Amino acid sequence: MTAHRAEGAQGAQGPRGVQDPRGVQDPRGVQDPRGVQxxxxxxxxxxxxxxxxxxxxxxxxxxxxxxxxxxxxxGRQGQxxxxxxxxxxxxxxxxxxxxxxxxxxxxxxxxxAFGGSLVGGSQHGVSGGxxxxxxxxxGKTVIHQHGPGGARHSSGAIPGAELxxxxxxxxxxxxxxxxxxxxxxxxxxxxxxxxxxGRRAAALMLLHRLGNRAVRALDPEIxxxxxxxxxxxxxxxxxxxxxxxxxxxxxxxxxxxLERLEQTGGHLVITVERSATLLQVDGIPWEPPPAEKLLRAxxxxxxxxxxxxxxxxxxxxxxxxxxxxxRAFLGQEHSVTETSGFARQLAAYAQGSASLxxxxxxxxxxxxxxxxxxxxxxxxxxxxxxxxxxxxxFDEAPYTLAAEFADLLYVELQRTEHAETVPEIPVFGRSPAxxxxxxRAGSFEQHETTEWGRVPQLMAAYHDPATAQVLLTEVWTGxxxxxxxxxxxxxxxATDRRPVVRTRAAAATAMLARADLPSTMNHLIDGWxxxxxxxxxxxxxxxxxxxxxxxxxxxxxILGQWCTDHQEARRWTAVRGYALLAPLSPDQAGPALDAFAxxxxxxxxxxxxxxxxxxxxxxxxVEGDRAxxxxxxxxxxxxxxxxxxxxxxxxxxxxxxHTDEDGVLAWYVREGEQxxxxxxxxxxxxxxxxxxxxxxxxxxxxxxxxxHAAEQSGDAESALASLLPRLAIGGEDVARLSHLLRxxxxxxxxxxxxxxxxxxxxxxxxxTSRS
Numbered sequence: 001m002t003a004h005r006a007e008g009a010q011g012a013q014g015p016r017g018v019q020d021p022r023g024v025q026d027p028r029g030v031q032d033p034r035g036v037q038x039x040x041x042x043x044x045x046x047x048x049x050x051x052x053x054x055x056x057x058x059x060x061x062x063x064x065x066x067x068x069x070x071x072x073x074x075g076r077q078g079q080x081x082x083x084x085x086x087x088x089x090x091x092x093x094x095x096x097x098x099x100x101x102x103x104x105x106x107x108x109x110x111x112x113a114f115g116g117s118l119v120g121g122s123q124h125g126v127s128g129g130x131x132x133x134x135x136x137x138x139g140k141t142v143i144h145q146h147g148p149g150g151a152r153h154s155s156g157a158i159p160g161a162e163l164x165x166x167x168x169x170x171x172x173x174x175x176x177x178x179x180x181x182x183x184x185x186x187x188x189x190x191x192x193x194x195x196x197x198g199r200r201a202a203a204l205m206l207l208h209r210l211g212n213r214a215v216r217a218l219d220p221e222i223x224x225x226x227x228x229x230x231x232x233x234x235x236x237x238x239x240x241x242x243x244x245x246x247x248x249x250x251x252x253x254x255x256x257x258l259e260r261l262e263q264t265g266g267h268l269v270i271t272v273e274r275s276a277t278l279l280q281v282d283g284i285p286w287e288p289p290p291a292e293k294l295l296r297a298x299x300x301x302x303x304x305x306x307x308x309x310x311x312x313x314x315x316x317x318x319x320x321x322x323x324x325x326x327r328a329f330l331g332q333e334h335s336v337t338e339t340s341g342f343a344r345q346l347a348a349y350a351q352g353s354a355s356l357x358x359x360x361x362x363x364x365x366x367x368x369x370x371x372x373x374x375x376x377x378x379x380x381x382x383x384x385x386x387x388x389x390x391x392x393x394f395d396e397a398p399y400t401l402a403a404e405f406a407d408l409l410y411v412e413l414q415r416t417e418h419a420e421t422v423p424e425i426p427v428f429g430r431s432p433a434x435x436x437x438x439x440r441a442g443s444f445e446q447h448e449t450t451e452w453g454r455v456p457q458l459m460a461a462y463h464d465p466a467t468a469q470v471l472l473t474e475v476w477t478g479x480x481x482x483x484x485x486x487x488x489x490x491x492x493x494a495t496d497r498r499p500v501v502r503t504r505a506a507a508a509t510a511m512l513a514r515a516d517l518p519s520t521m522n523h524l525i526d527g528w529x530x531x532x533x534x535x536x537x538x539x540x541x542x543x544x545x546x547x548x549x550x551x552x553x554x555x556x557x558i559l560g561q562w563c564t565d566h567q568e569a570r571r572w573t574a575v576r577g578y579a580l581l582a583p584l585s586p587d588q589a590g591p592a593l594d595a596f597a598x599x600x601x602x603x604x605x606x607x608x609x610x611x612x613x614x615x616x617x618x619x620x621x622v623e624g625d626r627a628x629x630x631x632x633x634x635x636x637x638x639x640x641x642x643x644x645x646x647x648x649x650x651x652x653x654x655x656x657x658h659t660d661e662d663g664v665l666a667w668y669v670r671e672g673e674q675x676x677x678x679x680x681x682x683x684x685x686x687x688x689x690x691x692x693x694x695x696x697x698x699x700x701x702x703x704x705x706x707x708h709a710a711e712q713s714g715d716a717e718s719a720l721a722s723l724l725p726r727l728a729i730g731g732e733d734v735a736r737l738s739h740l741l742r743x744x745x746x747x748x749x750x751x752x753x754x755x756x757x758x759x760x761x762x763x764x765x766x767x768t769s770r771s
Contacts, residue, residue, distance in 0.1 A: 089534040092579055092615045093658060096622070099542055099580060101449045102503035105396055106465045107510070107546050108584070156587065158215040158237070163208045169301045170205045171289040179284045180206055183269065187261040188254055190270045190278065193286035198336050200239045202286055203269035207235030210267060224253040231260045236268045248277035291330050291339060298343030303350070320350055325360040338364050361463070367470045370440065375474060382417065383429065386410035388439055389475055391460060392468040393508040397500060399432055399443060399460040408492060412485035436460060440467070451499070472508060473515035487523050494528070494539050506539050510546035517552055529562070529573040537569060541577035548581055556591060563595040571599070572612060579616035583623035593620060593629070597636055600647035614650035621655040622662040627678025634681040637688050649695045652685045656702040659709040669719045683726035690727065690736065704744050710755045711747045717755050721762060728763045738763055
């Protein structure tokens, strides 16, 4: 390819074809000026291994895709050393928009598991006998303790709607009846079993069948000795209790819990793995119900959703169960979420909205078999295998990106498979339609957000949305010889100047983390997180955020630990990661604020770190329960240390400065008056900011911004009319706000503001005086 040859001969080009005189990308493009990616290669975990020297260029040579190290070296030959360009972090709101704009829809909009859904940004899969992840089907109350003290544990109420939905499809087996009888008599039951066997669903149904309408989920990280103090009335479920040889669950722990439950009349179900360390504690082994029973239950539920199921399966349904795709599905092991998804597909086939071929193609086992066949086919071209992998990374993205970066991956794979030869890229090959057909993928036109605005693009996507995750998992865990090439390639994506490419590098890393977190942390994420520049740290934060949405284990724990790490780079990454995750996964908003407040309380760090902490924390107010978050901030601002109060007010003022549709003002206009506590706490934070010497000026600037927004919106003016009297408590408040209203210009920047003039009398109204 001409572009590749030019790049190999003269140095790396930017996406616009503009030549970087140094031959390497600037810090914003992640490339370290020393010619390595980030700073990872300088002894940082996850840095690239030493690479063989680049082969000499030849005809149609793929030296077009030199290693970044080599590109940097060749670009500097014969040129004077250039000074480093300043490195500035991307603004938090911009980083969030970029992540949402370019991350794969199957990560942001739906769980990667079969049959799951993403509600509020968290991965879920509600199915008979199994509930995957932390299900959020409605309002959820999570209690977090702020301030100094000992270990903190959180618990959340399981919505009754979730229990009812689960009850409709749950299949009880004899082991369930045994556990129910023991729970009724002994108040504590321990279920042991493998993952994806329905232990959590069984635990919830045990409590539900005993009449517990109020069920609380307890923190799995709690120490067994501290369990007693977390128990009260009603039902309690503790899923995947973290046990080890050094931290077993002992009989004394269970007896202490039993004593507490007898006092409160409560019940407790604990789920653990089969290998969990239990000392003198009898667990009840849990196995999933037979696949056919699960399929019948979920098929009934799926038809009831469409209003077509009169009750139990009829003769017609028996005919459906005799279909070859159904018999093949039942002949293999599947998780309960996969069974739920297959049941919905079967119901769609019964209604005529899905074909028999679509039914046959459904199921993770089918995808896994197809992926295995692709990668193990010795007659298939290596270039086409590279395209399959690239399409997995650029699934639901422009086809041109998948094709472009497939060739770069092809070069890296050739260097691994044929190190003695010069990698080459054929100039011409199969048509896009043919490549997509062989990949069981399709194309469609869609407007894509780019740095030049929204433009129409030919997008490519696998027919089965599970293919991307399955394919990358298979490459990463089943073909270790491909890892070095894949690592180099993903790092190359991370240096690209196009946001969509960098975001897809993070998404690919997230999918690898879901498959094998330790290796992915070592080879990729930790290297980016400890880099000198901000851009690779942001990629690490994006990767951890998306990995959590996919269900990768331990991401909140990593972020929590990194918030207090001795390296500022890891702390930066953790803070930004928490800030990006919380709006997508509302159950993480409380832990994120806990971590931010603890960081501000214990070690404020540098001025730039403090600024980043507040800027990132403002994202906690763009989604989720804004009223609850305002309440938490108000409590911290009134009761905590001066350092935390400064952090709270900086966060609040920064959040209020944004008047877009997800800003605080927009929330107050839409919902503020519906949340009396939230409106009260909003006013309290405004008063704290206006009366704090450090924050008075920026707070007044934000209020002026709100006044300008009210010039364009009558609803915003009404909201300010409700808010301002609550801020004018004393004479000094009235004087300050009166001066603001009198000096705020109108929309034209010259004449007085009409909104301000109409609001001014409210400061001296009887209501204000009574406040």
